[in-house]
Amino acid sequence: MSQETEKYAPIQGGGSLVIAYQVANKNILIVGGGNVAAQRIVSLKIADAVVTIVSPEQGLHPEVKYRIENGEVSWKNRNFQDDDLDTADMVLTALDDHEESLRIGHLCREKRIPVNVADVPPMCDFYFMSQHRDGPLQIAVSTNGQGPKMANMIRVTAAKALPEDMGATIEKMGKLRAKVREWEPEMKNSGKRMTWVTKVCEKWGMKGMGRLNELKTEEQEEAAFKKLREYFMIGAVPSIDSILKSDKKPRITLIGGGPGDPELITVKAKRLLEEADLVISDRLIPSQILDLVQGELRIARKFTGKSDEAQEELMNWCLDGLKQGLHVVRLKIGDPLLFGRGGEEILWFRERGFEPELIAGISSAFSAPMAAMIPVTYRGVSDQVIITTGRGTKGSMPDLPIYGATQTLVVLMAVGRASELRSMLIDRQYPLDVSICWIENSNCPEERIVFGTVDTLAKTVEENDIKAPAVLVVGHSNTVLNTPTNL
Ligand SMILES: C[S@@+](CC[C@H](N)C(=O)[O-])C[C@H]1O[C@@H](n2cnc3c(N)ncnc32)[C@H](O)[C@@H]1O
Structure with missing residues (x-):
């Protein structure tokens, strides 16, 4: 046995070439207007073909009639003529007249036009496969002409095994692929693009990719893609959870800012101060801590002898931010629950439907x-x-x-x-x-x-x-x- 024979798998003939044939804007002629023609019209129009029916009116199936009246297909109200083939890119015959069907099939072969003669497998250059469609997802099952009913059953079983909304998931992943091309348009980097998208598919799996459907609005999608871009640039793949977190919900966090030394705040407090959209701070918090804030910062105003008014004003600033869907941080001196009205603030937010998170601080x-x-x-x-x-x-x-x-x-x-x-x-x-x-x-x-x-x-x-x-x-x-x- 030669080395090559061992290396390459033997080819078994007898199959069909399974491809997805693009027929958009191609002229496809259907000879006959019955039940089979009605089914073929649907398959062809999904693929944006230009379809012409040749059939006398009395042979038309009601659905075919409807498609004609609806302008979806053209119609020649007569029997087939040989010169109908002059402009055809593909022909399907669906006639009861077996002899005429075969004659048309042979004519097509002479002219090298791909043809499908219904119920005559040897005269079919191609078959229609049992199909499952869900948006861009197309699953086609072929038994190579041997068991159309079985193909049908296999197709139903395969479709049922898929996670829900697979079509929508594919659309979202398609958008991600397009984005990746935008982020890295150079042809020479196509390898980098493909490797990263493949890694995303593998890390997230079907379930994780399906969760992209949780992104309902364009803004949510954009926010998620923005995060993904950062990971793409360094060749890393984030968890799907961290990407979906960009979906914003109003959130209030009471943070203890410690006694004043910026190195005496917790790691968590530092991160949240950097991430928050709006920080409402007590007075007297040192600037080194306030400098961590990357979103909007507001500092409680001094109302001499009127601390209740000052408190009310800053609580309302927080509430306005929450109503806008922001992550609001209430930055307090020392520990938030020790002589800082922290408990009262929790009750105030609760009454308004927001449950604050608490981050401990070192108390003075x-x-x-x-x-x-x-x-x-x-x-x-x-x-x-x-x-x-x-x-x-x-x-x-x-x-x-x-x-x-x-x-x-x-x-x-x-x-x-x-x-x-x-x-x-x-x-x-x-x-x-x-x-x-x-x-x-x-x-x-x-x-x-x-x-x-x-x-x-x-x-x-x-x-x-x-x-x-x-x-x-x-x-x-x-x-x-x-x-x-x-x-
Ligand atoms: C409204 S209480 C807030 C206490 C704060 N929640 C805490 O745990 O430190 C304010 C008082 O805390 C004390 N305090 C806060 N920071 C301080 C600091 N850096 N040095 C000394 N006292 C401080 C002072 O007694 C101040 O009058």
């Missing part, structure tokens, strides 16, 4: 003591941490607990209330010499740390001109890691 309640080297818990010194505020609802003072030697008290928003806090602590039996610490602008370049005692609590604010934002820490843990020189 923990980062500020840490910046001052204060371990808020320490074995034998502090086993409890109380986090409270100097400014309760409608300006009220919080109800501080009775002095506990092993407690660390962390007070936010305390600067303007230093003197009231001193009185209250003394009232709650705090010894005058217990350490206090003010941490102003913790984790920011302007950070200041000032120690004192309960007795000097108000004086340290005045003498050092402490300004908000600052955190006050009261308790013995203040002195665990701090040396007497910095106290």
